[in-house]
Amino acid sequence: MVNRFTSWFWFGNEKYCKCCHYIATNLARSKASFSDIENASRSGCLRCTIILKGLSNFAYFWEDALPDGQPYIHQRQQTVFVKWSSRSTHDGLLKFPMQQFLFAIDEGTIHCSASSCLNVSVAAPEVLPDLLVRRGIVDDSSSDICFDTIKTWFENCSAKHNACKAKATEEVIGFLPTRLIDVHAVKLTPADQIVDKKCKYAALSHSWGLKAERKKPVPKLRNSNQKDRQKGIVWHELTKTFQDAIIAARRLGLDYLWIDSLCIIQDNDDDWAVQSSQMGKIYGEADLVISATRSNTGDMGLFHVRDGAHHIDVNGYNMSVRLQHTHDNFFTAHKPKLDQNPLFTRGWCFQERILAKRIIHFTAKELIWECNEQLWCECQTIQREAEDRMEGHSTRKEFKRKLSTLLRSQDQKQKNQCWLDILAGYSARSLTFESDRLPALSGIVQQVATPERGRYLAGMWESDLPQSLLWYPPMMRRELRKHVVRSPGVPTWAWPAVGMEIAPHIEKHKEVRTVAEVLEVQCSPKTADPFGQVKGGHLLLKAPVVEVKLVEGDHEDYKALVAFDDDVQRFWPDSYSTDYLPPDGSTVLCLGIQLDMRESHLQGFSCLILRSSTIDHEFLRIGKMNCPSRWAQRAETRTVKIL
Numbered sequence: 001m002v003n004r005f006t007s008w009f010w011f012g013n014e015k016y017c018k019c020c021h022y023i024a025t026n027l028a029r030s031k032a033s034f035s036d037i038e039n040a041s042r043s044g045c046l047r048c049t050i051i052l053k054g055l056s057n058f059a060y061f062w063e064d065a066l067p068d069g070q071p072y073i074h075q076r077q078q079t080v081f082v083k084w085s086s087r088s089t090h091d092g093l094l095k096f097p098m099q100q101f102l103f104a105i106d107e108g109t110i111h112c113s114a115s116s117c118l119n120v121s122v123a124a125p126e127v128l129p130d131l132l133v134r135r136g137i138v139d140d141s142s143s144d145i146c147f148d149t150i151k152t153w154f155e156n157c158s159a160k161h162n163a164c165k166a167k168a169t170e171e172v173i174g175f176l177p178t179r180l181i182d183v184h185a186v187k188l189t190p191a192d193q194i195v196d197k198k199c200k201y202a203a204l205s206h207s208w209g210l211k212a213e214r215k216k217p218v219p220k221l222r223n224s225n226q227k228d229r230q231k232g233i234v235w236h237e238l239t240k241t242f243q244d245a246i247i248a249a250r251r252l253g254l255d256y257l258w259i260d261s262l263c264i265i266q267d268n269d270d271d272w273a274v275q276s277s278q279m280g281k282i283y284g285e286a287d288l289v290i291s292a293t294r295s296n297t298g299d300m301g302l303f304h305v306r307d308g309a310h311h312i313d314v315n316g317y318n319m320s321v322r323l324q325h326t327h328d329n330f331f332t333a334h335k336p337k338l339d340q341n342p343l344f345t346r347g348w349c350f351q352e353r354i355l356a357k358r359i360i361h362f363t364a365k366e367l368i369w370e371c372n373e374q375l376w377c378e379c380q381t382i383q384r385e386a387e388d389r390m391e392g393h394s395t396r397k398e399f400k401r402k403l404s405t406l407l408r409s410q411d412q413k414q415k416n417q418c419w420l421d422i423l424a425g426y427s428a429r430s431l432t433f434e435s436d437r438l439p440a441l442s443g444i445v446q447q448v449a450t451p452e453r454g455r456y457l458a459g460m461w462e463s464d465l466p467q468s469l470l471w472y473p474p475m476m477r478r479e480l481r482k483h484v485v486r487s488p489g490v491p492t493w494a495w496p497a498v499g500m501e502i503a504p505h506i507e508k509h510k511e512v513r514t515v516a517e518v519l520e521v522q523c524s525p526k527t528a529d530p531f532g533q534v535k536g537g538h539l540l541l542k543a544p545v546v547e548v549k550l551v552e553g554d555h556e557d558y559k560a561l562v563a564f565d566d567d568v569q570r571f572w573p574d575s576y577s578t579d580y581l582p583p584d585g586s587t588v589l590c591l592g593i594q595l596d597m598r599e600s601h602l603q604g605f606s607c608l609i610l611r612s613s614t615i616d617h618e619f620l621r622i623g624k625m626n627c628p629s630r631w632a633q634r635a636e637t638r639t640v641k642i643l
Contacts (some may be wrong), residue, residue: 017045021072023080032393034071050314054321055082057310079324079381088299118577137322137366137378142244142303146367146378147251150360154252154377157358163372163404164357174198177282178275179221179263180256181233183249188221188262189230201256203286204245205352205359207295207343208261208432209471214300220266229262239298245290248302248360257290258282260348273439273527280355280443289356293343294364302362325365327382331399332373340364347429347440354422356405357445372404399425407447420504421447421457423471435533437487437496442531445573449531457523458494458534466516466541466593470505470606472497472624473574489526491537492621493642495607499575505606516543516593516630519639538618544592544605544635546627551584561590561609563631571609573623581622582611589619590627591640605632610642618643 021039022030034055040048051073062071062084071084138145145454157164174197182189207220219237221229236241242259249257265271275282283289292302329341341363343349352360358371368376375382375398406418426441438459445456454462461468490497495504523537546563553560553570559581561571573581582588591608596604605627610619618641 004045017043017048021048023051026107032073032330034073037073046315050312050610051080053312053314054310054319055080055563057312058082058323064587066566078124093234104497110330127266133642137306137309139305139309140303141306141362141367142247147248149367150252150369153360154358157369157371157374161371161373163408165249173495173516175281175285176201177263177278178260180258181262183246183255183257186235186246187232188226189256190230192371194256199256199270200254200287202245202249202252202254202288202290203258203260203283203352203356204242204290204292205283205343205349205356206241206245206259206262206292206298207296207346207349208253209295210432214297215301216260218298220261221264222267223265226265240294240301241295243297245292246303246343248290249390252288254287259287269527273529273532276439277446277529277532279351280446283352283355283443284357285357286356289352289359291343291349291353291359291361293341293361295369296342306365324379324381327368327377330370330382340580345430346432347426347436350426350429351440351443354407355447359400364530370400372401375401410446412450414453415450416506419461420506422448423504424497424501427495428513429541430594434487434499435489437499438490438534442529445531455521455523456531457521459496460494462521464506465518465521465539467506467514468504469493469516469539469608470593470624471502471573472505473498473500473502489532489533489535491523491539493539494523494537497621500575511596513595514593515595516541516591523621536643540589541638541642542637544632545638545640546590546631546635547589548581550586550588550611559584561588564634567628567631569625569627573609573624574621585613588622588626589640590631590635592604592627592632592635595629595632605628605635613643615643617641 017040019032019036023037037052037055039050043053062082065174071082073082123225140146145633153312174196176197176199179193180189180194180201180603182185203347208214216219218239219233221240238246242262245259246257264275264511290299290302292298294304295302309320311320313319326340329344341361344353353370356371358369361368361370368378368382369376377383396542403418403422406414406421409418422441422444426444431437431440432601441459449456456462457465487496487499495502497590518539519536520540524535526533526535548561548563549558550571551562551568559571559573561569563569575581590605590607591610592605592607594606596606607625607627608621609623610623611622612618613620620643
């Protein structure tokens with residue numbers, strides 16, 4: 001075979017074969033295939049030899065691909081991309097999977113610089129500076145190298161990040177949680193027994209997991225064992241995550257650790273309500289939040305041996321190559337993939353992550369540092385991704401930095417948008433107990449609350465009514481909506497009532513007219529936390545109403561409404577559970593909230609769909625719908641009470 005990449009030339013100060021050049025510059029019309037790399041390696045190209053040896057360890061990705069199994073390689077910045085064609089076994093369509101790989105020198109010297117928290121000095125061939133710019137990730141996440149990295153990030157953040165420094169307000173100066181765990185004596189210590197009120201403490205962010213999935217029960221603080229816990233906590237009673245968190249706090253020079261199950265009296269409702277209302281301070285004032293991001297339960301722990309790196313030797317240089325895993329969950333509040341970072345799917349942890357000043361994430365593949373100003377990782381690609389997104393004006397910017405910045409903003413418009421982003425992200429998270437839906441957001445709510453917003457009513461701000469009543473679950477299959485679990489005590493007009501992902505709605509436009517008037521709204525807190533659980537409420541609206549019939553739709557994923565004999569409109573209920581919807585043929589109300597008169601939109605009525613409750617003249621929400629303007633023209637104004 002003739003090698004089309006045998007010639008050599010200089011590009012800047014670097015020597016390339018043409019194959020290297022095509023890979024590095026990613027020229028659209030000159031793709032370098034795996035065969036090209038093999039030929040260039042035989043011709044003596046060191047760079048191509050390294051790429052060939054590294055990628056050969058991962059050939060199982062493409063060796064059975066169709067139609068020709070020939071992958072193509074290119075490079076962007078310090079990442080090597082491999083793309084190939086494959087025919088789907090499900091639909092027969094041609095797919096183009098892609099994997100990304102990182103090459104690294106196995107040994108290097110860490111040092112800090114002004115531009116980056118961590119750089120690596122390596123003795124690398126001059127021809128390979130664009131590949132060998134980082135030290136390889138060590139296998140054991142409990143190693144001294146890993147903790148040296150965490151300490152460097154911690155020191156850099158503490159010294160240089162103004163947004164991550166302690167707030168100088170009377171409310172938080174000297175704040176300590178009611179109870180903490182002494183990580184040296186391994187015992188519960190009440191805050192009033194701690195002499196140094198400025199002591200440093202960490203807080204643990206973790207998932208209890210489903211009871212059926214736990215190998216070891218979660219140790220708890222109860223009224224009956226509180227005195228014993230203050231004398232000492234038996235080490236083998238702790239889950240691996242708790243043990244690892246205590247060890248991590250010690251190694252990072254922190255004296256105390258806060259863990260929810262051991263620092264809140266679990267069988268005392270009053271203590272639970274008080275402590276849950278302080279989550280904003282507990283996580284916000286912690287010197288560091290230690291996050292068991294990879295763990296479904298406490299059995300997995302923080303530390304583990306990480307895999308995926310293959311070691312290669314080329315001309316005496318010891319190197320490693322591994323798959324570059326995605327960092328997408330650190331750039332978006334959208335519902336994350338469970339197999340990547342299970343903790344990110346949890347509601348309590350969503351709040352903890354936003355409120356924390358700084359977090360160290362123990363993920364399956366590497367350590368990741370997330371604070372109010374920066375995002376760092378062991379492989380050193382996440383910061384470059386963040387810069388790329390900033391330069392490209394991406395809407396998917398760093399999740400924590402974006403929301404933390406908006407929460408601190410004095411601009412009310414920005415805070416309003418922040419609240420909507422938080423609702424969309426938080427509602428997509430799951431909770432072991434749906435009754436926690438409001439308490440698990442309480443800490444954030446305290447930071448968002450202002451006198452201008454008015455009362456907080458089961459997840460809704462008084463000033464946003466009635467427009468905010470138009471929240472809705474994103475469209476999904478009927479089968480998924482059958483399993484909605486109602487949050488106890490929450491009125492049906494508030495989004496926590498459905499216990500599922502919702503899209504918040506506040507539409508303010510000169511051609512969008514609000515046609516409903518709030519006459520009265522009440523919501524009763526269940527505990528001492530005004531932002532926590534509720535025990536019912538009602539809403540009295542004066543609005544245009546149309547009576548319609550609920551019938552089965554012509555597709556399995558939606559119902560339909562019939563008005564004025566034969567005017568049929570599709571309708572997606574909030575839930576298809578049998579106790580949620582009335583029987584087909586029942587009369588329901590279409591209650592108008594807003595009238596949209598924009599020519600660029602489908603002009604019509606944004607409505608709540610209501611069914612009768614068991615009490616006369618009182619109604620329950622079953623969904624939201626955009627109705628045609630002709631319905632609005634025939635509506636009658638009524639006063640309606642919604643529970």
